[in-house]
Amino acid sequence: MAVYTEVQDEDLSAFLATYDIGTVLSYKGIAEGVENTNYFLHTTVASYILTLYEKRVKETDLPFFIDLMQHLAKKGLNCPLPVNNRKGEALGRLSGRPAAICTFLEGIAIRRPTAQHCGALGAALAKLHLAGSDFERVRPNALSIDAWALLFAQAEAQADNVSAGLSRRTLQELKALEAEWPAGLPSGIIHADLFTDNVFFIGGEVSGLIDFYFACTDAFAYDVAICLNAWCFEVDGSFNLTKGQALLAGYQSVRRLEPGEVEALPVLCRGSAMRFMLTRLVDWLNVPPGALVRPKDPLEYDRKLNFHRHVKHARELGLAA
Numbered sequence: 001m002a003v004y005t006e007v008q009d010e011d012l013s014a015f016l017a018t019y020d021i022g023t024v025l026s027y028k029g030i031a032e033g034v035e036n037t038n039y040f041l042h043t044t045v046a047s048y049i050l051t052l053y054e055k056r057v058k059e060t061d062l063p064f065f066i067d068l069m070q071h072l073a074k075k076g077l078n079c080p081l082p083v084n085n086r087k088g089e090a091l092g093r094l095s096g097r098p099a100a101i102c103t104f105l106e107g108i109a110i111r112r113p114t115a116q117h118c119g120a121l122g123a124a125l126a127k128l129h130l131a132g133s134d135f136e137r138v139r140p141n142a143l144s145i146d147a148w149a150l151l152f153a154q155a156e157a158q159a160d161n162v163s164a165g166l167s168r169r170t171l172q173e174l175k176a177l178e179a180e181w182p183a184g185l186p187s188g189i190i191h192a193d194l195f196t197d198n199v200f201f202i203g204g205e206v207s208g209l210i211d212f213y214f215a216c217t218d219a220f221a222y223d224v225a226i227c228l229n230a231w232c233f234e235v236d237g238s239f240n241l242t243k244g245q246a247l248l249a250g251y252q253s254v255r256r257l258e259p260g261e262v263e264a265l266p267v268l269c270r271g272s273a274m275r276f277m278l279t280r281l282v283d284w285l286n287v288p289p290g291a292l293v294r295p296k297d298p299l300e301y302d303r304k305l306n307f308h309r310h311v312k313h314a315r316e317l318g319l320a321a
């Protein structure tokens with residue numbers, strides 16, 4: 001459960017008094033998530049999500065995330081809409097943290113997606129890329145290849161205690177990725193963390209996308225790679241080609257991948273696996289004392305990285321020939 005900051009009743013009431021969204025009926029810390037503190041907030045007007053922004057979210061980036069969600073919602077994408085207070089501001093401070101209130105989205109996050117879910121997710125991802133194409137703000141990806149060596153430096157000394165040989169494997173792979181990382185791919189707004197817990201479904205249809213706090217400006221195909229990794233592996237660690245085919249077909253039904261993106265997909269999958277292995281490894285080794293959080297397994301992504309080392313062509317990930 002991710003609640004790093006406990007909110008007291010009287011602080012919440014004072015915070016809510018600056019909004020026009022009624023008074024508190026109930027609020028409750030949310031079990032899912034690892035980055036920020038989230039509460040379900042039920043008021044006399046409606047249900048909301050109250051977020052207190054924690055460690056990895058830079059305060060100077062918050063206006064980017066807020067404006068992006070407002071932009072995407074205006075373009076018809078079903079994402080949380082930050083609510084403005086009476087002063088017309090969506091960002092405030094609560095319990096010593098920057099905080100915002102967003103609209104509550106209906107739907108269920110599917111833990112074990114089928115190929116049909118993967119297809120719907122692919123199409124939703126492409127729609128997000130198109131909806132963000134006229135968003136004017138830029139935010140470089142702070143967790144892309146330039147950041148990985150520094151991230152690993154925070155964990156290297158203990159990496160082999162997590163898994164024998166992890167240090168050597170990671171250093172070798174970082175070197176290979178440095179040499180092979182593509183440049184000049186079609187870029188724009190990407191979500192950069194569209195895992196199954198951040199996509200809601202009603203029936204087989206995507207009903208909402210949440211958690212835009214890693215969103216940034218980067219290659220669209222890198223976002224596709226993140227989703228292939230998050231959605232198309234089975235619990236036994238095998239890659240499910242049928243799910244890969246569905247995800248890529250769904251994506252391409254809305255936005256076709258260019259030849260350069262197709263060529264780069266295998267290395268982007270390796271890089272994306274590296275990025276999540278590294279942040280998970282750092283978090284695994286640094287759980288804040290007293291925090292209610294369940295860190296995620298870095299070795300899941302070490303195994304995905306190992307699968308991708310043998311992939312030579314996007315066909316092996318499900319791209320139609």
Ligand SMILES: Nc1ncnc2c1ncn2[C@@H]1O[C@H](COP(=O)(O)OP(=O)(O)O)[C@@H](O)[C@H]1O
Nearest residue numbers: 030032033034035036049080103104105210211
């Ligand atoms: N707008 C929303 N509508 C409904 N539920 C939400 C919304 N935002 C967050 N949640 C719930 O809170 C959980 C954690 O949110 P998330 O943004 O993923 O947190 P974190 O940034 O800490 O990973 C989600 O898994 C979901 O259950």
Ligand SMILES: N[C@@H](CCOP(=O)(O)O)C(=O)O
Nearest residue numbers: 033034035195211276280296
């Ligand atoms: N998706 C990341 C961790 C970030 O968690 P989220 O709750 O913000 O999606 C991972 O799985 O490593």
